[in-house]
Amino acid sequence: MTFPKIELHVHLEGTVRAETLLQIARRNGVSLPADSVEGLAGLYEFRDFRHFLEVWELTTCALRTADDFRQVVVDYAAEAASHGAVYLEGIFSPAERVRQGARWEEVFAGYCDGAREAGEKHGVQVRLTPEITRGYPLEAALETTRYALAYRDRGVVGVGLGGSEKLYPAEPYAPAFALARGGGLGSVPHAGELGASEAVRTALDLLSADRIRHGIAAAGDLNLMQEIAARGVVLDVCPISNVRTRAVASLAEHPLPELVAAGVSCSVSTDDPAMFGTDLSADYAAAASLGVDPRTCYLAGLRGVLCDEPTRDLLHRIGDEFDWSAVAAVPG
Numbered sequence: 001m002t003f004p005k006i007e008l009h010v011h012l013e014g015t016v017r018a019e020t021l022l023q024i025a026r027r028n029g030v031s032l033p034a035d036s037v038e039g040l041a042g043l044y045e046f047r048d049f050r051h052f053l054e055v056w057e058l059t060t061c062a063l064r065t066a067d068d069f070r071q072v073v074v075d076y077a078a079e080a081a082s083h084g085a086v087y088l089e090g091i092f093s094p095a096e097r098v099r100q101g102a103r104w105e106e107v108f109a110g111y112c113d114g115a116r117e118a119g120e121k122h123g124v125q126v127r128l129t130p131e132i133t134r135g136y137p138l139e140a141a142l143e144t145t146r147y148a149l150a151y152r153d154r155g156v157v158g159v160g161l162g163g164s165e166k167l168y169p170a171e172p173y174a175p176a177f178a179l180a181r182g183g184g185l186g187s188v189p190h191a192g193e194l195g196a197s198e199a200v201r202t203a204l205d206l207l208s209a210d211r212i213r214h215g216i217a218a219a220g221d222l223n224l225m226q227e228i229a230a231r232g233v234v235l236d237v238c239p240i241s242n243v244r245t246r247a248v249a250s251l252a253e254h255p256l257p258e259l260v261a262a263g264v265s266c267s268v269s270t271d272d273p274a275m276f277g278t279d280l281s282a283d284y285a286a287a288a289s290l291g292v293d294p295r296t297c298y299l300a301g302l303r304g305v306l307c308d309e310p311t312r313d314l315l316h317r318i319g320d321e322f323d324w325s326a327v328a329a330v331p332g
Contacts, residue, residue: 002084003294003327004318005280006301007269008188009213009236011131011162012069012090012111013060014272015076021274024071025062033058044275049194049245053164055275060093061100066110069097073114073126079273081122083280086318087305088126089188090115091160094147095133095140104147112154125314127157127307129188132173134163141176149183157306158186160213165195170202177207186210186306188236192217194247197224204233211236211267211304216247219255222262229263234304239286240278241271256290265300266292295324 016024018040025032033055034040043059046052063069073090080088094107108130115126130148132141148156159180161173170189177187191203193214200218203209204227215235218224228235237256242248248255259266268287270278287297302315 002281003324004086004298004322005080005084005284005294006087006267006298006305006315007080007085007280008089008211008234008267008301008304009238009269009271010076010080010088010090011272012072012076012092013063014056014275015079015270016063016072017075017274020071020075021059021062024068028062028064028068030062030064032062044277046244046246049247050164052245052275056272057096059275060096063097064100064102066106066113069107069110070114070117073111074118074121077118077122077124077126080280081124085124085280087301087307087311087315088124089129089157089306090126091129091131091162093131093133093162094144095136104143108147108151108154108156112151112156115155125307125311126155127305128155129158129160129186129306130156131160131162132176134161134165134168134170134173138172138175141173142179145176145180145183145185148180148185152184156185158188158210161189161191161207162213163190165191165193165199170199170207174206181208188213188306190214193242194245197221200224200228204228204231209233210306214238214242214247216242216255216259218264219258225259225262225264229265232265232303234265234267234300235259236269236304237266237287238269238271238283239290240283241276244276244278251286251289254286254290256287256292260292260296265303266297267301267304268292268297293324294327295319
């Protein structure tokens with residue numbers, strides 16, 4: 001049975017299914033490290049998070065034009081809608097695309113056009129949270145934020161931070177987040193995916209995080225979990241991703257139940273569904289297998305959304321009017 005879902009942590013570049021990625025690469029004259037669906041599937045057998053980042057760079061480079069970016073959003077909205085999604089906050093990494101030859105305006109306009117079209121075609125409300133890439137210079141981070149601010153009226157609602165926590169700390173990017181927050185955008189950095197719990201504290205205190213993507217390293221630190229809960233900061237948890245990148249050894253060992261038991265609101269998302277062989281139903285089912293029911297996931301997502309009040313009211317109504325008792329123990 002399909003039920004309403006909110007997804008707050010999905011990298012749009014990582015939603016492109018293999019067949020479509022190959023088509024886009026051929027259209028743009030880009031060589032990928034594999035030239036078949038089966039070959040790409042082999043690449044997606046990740047040894048660890050570092051290997052995932054290597055494959056990310058080798059495959060997402062196929063996306064080059066505004067039409068590519070628009071298509072990515074519309075295609076994923078169709079997929080997510082088939083799994084019950086009513087609202088998405090999509091992530092994209094503009095500085096990476098610019099480094100590969102795209103123009104800033106082309107990247108932002110393409111994704112924003114896709115968000116509008118996704119709503120019209122598939123009924124999914126899509127908002128966007130462009131991401132600063134760790135390891136890039138501060139000026140690239142500031143430019144990401146400047147463009148994010150310029151596109152606020154076209155669906156951009158926040159700024160994120162992604163990449164390797166172990167190699168590149170968050171502190172150098174604090175000025176970009178201050179600029180974003182000063183302009184009314186939310187702060188939604190990755191933190192505590194593979195790093196220590198201190199990375200989560202840095203996101204809270206230095207980056208003034210409204211939400212934290214992953215944040216699972218907070219588990220085991222009772223004081224930190226209590227602080228996250230008291231602040232009302234939502235963690236955007238991606239159970240299957242965490243298993244695929246070896247952030248956790250197995251789904252059974254995932255800390256989601258511990259976080260929820262400590263009062264932390266945890267939304268559930270796919271992260272990079274095409275690369276991790278998952279979808280929104282599968283990740284919600286994974287959460288259910290850990291004892292976190294669909295309504296709890298939906299309400300956590302609702303607490304974390306960065307959208308305008310009319311959209312938030314719509315999501316409230318959808319949640320209030322749905323009969324959650326029918327799906328309390330049914331994945332889907």
